[in-house]
Amino acid sequence: MGNVTVIGAQWGDEGKGKVIDWLADRADVVVRFQGGNNAGHTIVVGNTEYRFSLLPSGVAQGKLSVIGNGVVVDPWSLMAEIARVRGQGLTITPEVLVLADTAALVLPLHRDLDAAREARAGAGKIGTTGRGIGPAYEDKVGRRAIRFCDLADETALEFKIERLLAHHQPLRHGLDLPEITADEILEQLREVAPQVAPFIQPAWRVLDAAQKANRQILFEGAQAVMLDVDHGTYPYVTSSNTVAGQAAAGAGVGPSAAGYVLGIVKAYTTRVGEGPFPSELHDETGEKLGQRGAEFGTVTGRKRRCGWFDAVLVRQSVAVSGVNGVVLTKLDVLDGFETLKICVGYRLGDEVLDYLPAGMREQAAVIPIYEEIEGWNGITHKARSWRDLPAAAVKYVRRIEELIGAQIALVTTSPEREDIIMMRDPFRG
Ligand code: IMP
Numbered sequence: 415m416g417n418v419t420v421i422g423a424q425w426g427d428e429g430k431g432k433v434i435d436w437l438a439d440r441a442d443v444v445v446r447f448q449g450g451n452n453a454g455h456t457i458v459v460g461n462t463e464y465r466f467s468l469l470p471s472g473v474a475q476g477k478l479s480v481i482g483n484g485v486v487v488d489p490w491s492l493m494a495e496i497a498r499v500r501g502q503g504l505t506i507t508p509e510v511l512v513l514a515d516t517a518a519l520v521l522p523l524h525r526d527l528d529a530a531r532e533a534r535a536g537a538g539k540i541g542t543t544g545r546g547i548g549p550a551y552e553d554k555v556g557r558r559a560i561r562f563c564d565l566a567d568e569t570a571l572e573f574k575i576e577r578l579l580a581h582h583q584p585l586r587h588g589l590d591l592p593e594i595t596a597d598e599i600l601e602q603l604r605e606v607a608p609q610v611a612p613f614i615q616p617a618w619r620v621l622d623a624a625q626k627a628n629r630q631i632l633f634e635g636a637q638a639v640m641l642d643v644d645h646g647t648y649p650y651v652t653s654s655n656t657v658a659g660q661a662a663a664g665a666g667v668g669p670s671a672a673g674y675v676l677g678i679v680k681a682y683t684t685r686v687g688e689g690p691f692p693s694e695l696h697d698e699t700g701e702k703l704g705q706r707g708a709e710f711g712t713v714t715g716r717k718r719r720c721g722w723f724d725a726v727l728v729r730q731s732v733a734v735s736g737v738n739g740v741v742l743t744k745l746d747v748l749d750g751f752e753t754l755k756i757c758v759g760y761r762l763g764d765e766v767l768d769y770l771p772a773g774m775r776e777q778a779a780v781i782p783i784y785e786e787i788e789g790w791n792g793i794t795h796k797a798r799s800w801r802d803l804p805a806a807a808v809k810y811v812r813r814i815e816e817l818i819g820a821q822i823a824l825v826t827t828s829p830e831r832e833d834i835i836m837m838r839d840p841f842r843g
Contacts, residue, residue, distance in 0.1 A: 444472025484664020650689025
C-alpha cells in the first residue's frame, strides 16, 4: 500500500476533515504540510465533534501526527487547541505529535498586520481569516521569521526579534499600530517556549524513518487549489502553495512520497471571503444550497457563498495538482432539487474558454456556460453503497467524472464517518 495526499480541489471547505479522518484510520502517520490555523477541519466520531485547526486530524485516532516545516504555527493557538481536545478526551503527547523545528511562527504582530491591512483595503480586501497567515509567510520568505528551533536559543531569538522589528516597526507606524518592544515579544515567547518544546523535532528525520519502516503516510492538505498562491484566483488566495506538490517540500520528503493524490470536491461549489466565483448563485437556489449544506465557516463562522458545480475549475485543479482520484462530498445536499446545473465552460466576450484565465479582470468577467441535468426524487442521504443511489444521482456523478477527467474514488453522503461509498481504495492506488 502506498501513501495518500489529500487536497481540496475547489476553494476549501469541501469536507476534507471527514475524508482525512476516514483515511487516517488506515494510515500510520498523518502530516500537515502548509497553511496554519486558518484551516478548520471538523471530524465527527460517534457523538463527539472535534474541530482541528492546526493539529493534524490523525490525533483523533492517536496516530503519529506531524506539523511539517511548510506550516506556519501560532504557538498560543496551538496550545489552546491542544488543551481543548485534551478536554474532549484525546491524548496529545510528544509520542503522538511532532512539530518541525524549521516551521515558522505566527506572532501577534502578524495578526495585527493582517487585520490592519484588511481594514484599510476597502473594496480591495481579500477577506482573510485574520489569523496573520499572510504576514507570517511574508516574513518566512523575507528571511526574518522566528522558527521553532530558535526558541531554545536566547541569543538567536534576540537577534531575530531585532531583525523582525526593523521590518515591522516602520510598517506599524505607517498603519497607526502601537509600537511594540523586543522585550514584549521575548517575554511572550519565553512563556510559550517550554509548552511547545517537548514536541519540537527534526520532522524530516521522523518521516524518513517512517518511510524506511514502510509506514503509510497520509499528507493532509488545508485550503484548496483555487486558493493556491500560484494557481488560485490571485490575489484572492491564501499565502501558501496548496497543491499536492507542496506535500514534499512542506514536509521534507521526496516528491514520490506524496503517493496517490486524492482531490476533495463538493457536489456543488462554495467560497468564503472575496474573489471571483463564476458559478455563484445570488438567488433562492444559492440560499437553499447554503442552508441545506450548513455552509458557515468553521474558523470564522462566516456565511459561505454558494453556487453550482464548476467542472472547468475542478478540471484545472486536477491538472495543476496531479489529482489521481476524487472524493465527491455532500452529494446528499442536492437531494430534492428538480434540476441541477454544471458549469462546463466560460464565455468571455465573444470567446468560449475551457479554463479559467489568469488575469484578475478576466476571472471576474467570465460568464458560466451551463449544462442542465435532471435532479432526483429519491434520497442519497446516508447511502453507503453505489446501488443505494437513485439513477439520476449516478448520472450526475458520472457526468462530473467525465467532465473533470479524474475518476471518482469515493462519495460521501452525510457528515458521519461511516456514510461513504467507496469505488476505489486510495491506499491501493
Ligand atoms: P488567509 O489564509 O487567512 O490569508 O485568507 C486568504 C483567503 O483564503 C480568504 O479568502 C479566506 O477565506 C481563504 N481561506 C483560508 N483558509 C481557508 C479554509 O480553510 N477554508 C476556506 N477558505 C479559506
